[in-house]
Amino acid sequence: MDARVDGYVKHPSGGVRVSVSKGDGSKFQMSGSLLVGADGIHSAVRAQMYPNQAPIHWGGAIMWRGTVKAKPLRTESSFIGLGTDKHRMVIYPISAPDENGLSLINWIAEVTVDSSEGWQQEGWFREVQLKEFAHHFDDFVYDWLNVPEMLQAADCAYENPMIDRDPVTSWVDGPVALMGDAAHAMYPTGSNGASQSIIDARIIGAKLLEHGIGSEALVAYNAELCEPVSQLVLRNRGAGPFGLLNLVAERCGGIFDDIDEVISPSERRDFMAKYKQAAGFAKDSLNSAPSTIQHKY
Ligand SMILES: Cc1cc2nc3c(=O)[nH]c(=O)nc-3n(C[C@H](O)[C@H](O)[C@H](O)COP(=O)(O)OP(=O)(O)OC[C@H]3O[C@@H](n4cnc5c(N)ncnc54)[C@H](O)[C@@H]3O)c2cc1C
Structure with missing residues (x-):
């Protein structure tokens, strides 16, 4: 679309006005009920929400x-x-x-x-x-x-x-929300930046269906995801699932004939189960969970 959001103004009576620049230098404004900033790690929407945020x-x-x-x-x-x-x-x-x-x-x-x-x-x-x-x-x-x-x-x-980016305490400012990397840019240690962005979109959709199109839905989205995903951002600064390789290096310098003698199958399973549970990748709980948005036919 060759257009970039420059910033937003919250309407006192609700809703939001967004300023946009086009590649040809022209500018325009749009108004709506909500603004969802999905503009990545260099998010302009987040920069306005947190003008003093730490650098990358x-x-x-x-x-x-x-x-x-x-x-x-x-x-x-x-x-x-x-x-x-x-x-x-x-x-x-x-x-x-x-x-x-x-x-x-x-x-x-x-x-x-x-x-x-x-x-x-x-x-x-x-x-x-x-x-x-x-x-x-x-x-x-x-x-x-x-x-x-x-x-x-x-x-x-x-x-x-x-x-x-360092986590922030809230992804929502009235009728404005952050999602994806704008909300929680994270190390791809557990291959979960893009997948978390998809989960964000699903949860926002579910909350809009539940609460209607307004700030209440964004508050509910924020309440469900901001804190646990912010913890995930910090956890991904550690070794993530690769902590298992560190254990092998510590115990035998990475040289072994039989891996079971270095780390037993149950220790390997337990280690990975903990990471998957924390990152929301646990297969059984994922498969048994209801759809985030129930289909209506
Ligand atoms: C090297 C590397 C490896 C990765 N590996 C994985 C992986 O294995 N698995 C995984 O799940 N994730 C991985 N990720 C993370 C994943 O790429 C991101 O989490 C994901 O792309 C975030 O999607 P997003 O839509 O939030 O942001 P982006 O993909 O960054 O999209 C943001 C969009 O907003 C647009 N935009 C920017 N500014 C503005 C503005 N002011 N106005 C309007 N639009 C704007 C941009 O042009 C862009 O189209 C990796 C990332 C990197 C860098």
Whole structure:
């Protein structure tokens, strides 16, 4: 639409007026009952709601991401995490194998560096050359996977520092609400930024059906999600599900013949169950929960 929200004014009698700029420099205003700011980590709506908010937070982790055509590993749909939360590779297929048995594989290479000087690059996203980062993974060579070779075959590589924002105490200002990254930009440690945004939209929809189109619905949305999701943002600054890899590194330096002797199956299961429960990914409770919005046929 080539248009950006610049800000909003709450009507004293209810509703909200929104100022919008178009790419050609023209500006216009629109009025409505509600404004939902889904404008991402650099949200203009959030900046107005919290003019003194802290700058974007970077804790030292840098991710390099790309894709490669390769044979999918293990079960052909396995999600593979290697290393520790400070120095790791994550690898998983994003297409079914083709007639030659090759899938498009997504890979993420990550290291954590000293962040005391702050992020020194211009911007938060750029294409990079392999030689800028591949050396961190020269030792990731196994009889079932050769990471340096996999990286050499990659189509492209992009660099993203892992960033989020400090949580805020409320996502709602009268008839205005934040959702998605505007509300809770988080480290993608548990692969849950976009999925949480979808849950936000479903809950807002359910609350609008329950309370009607007005601030009351936004208050109910905020009451249900703001605090637990803010806790998730902080929890994702830790190791998340990769804490399991840290345990393996601590106990045996990552070298073992039988993983069950390092971490028993029940300890592994319990560890993952706790993370999934906290992040809302627990399969059984998800499957047994009623639909957020009941379908009406
Ligand atoms: C490297 C990386 C890996 C990730 N991996 C995962 C993952 O595996 N799983 C997962 O669930 N999530 C992941 N995420 C997080 C996920 O990408 C985000 O949580 C998700 O995109 C948030 O969606 P959103 O719609 O809130 O914001 P965005 O996707 O940022 O969309 C915001 C939109 O608002 C528009 N906009 C911006 N400013 C304005 C304005 N002033 N007015 C109007 N429009 C505006 C933008 O153009 C954009 O279209 C990852 C993120 C990164 C950076």
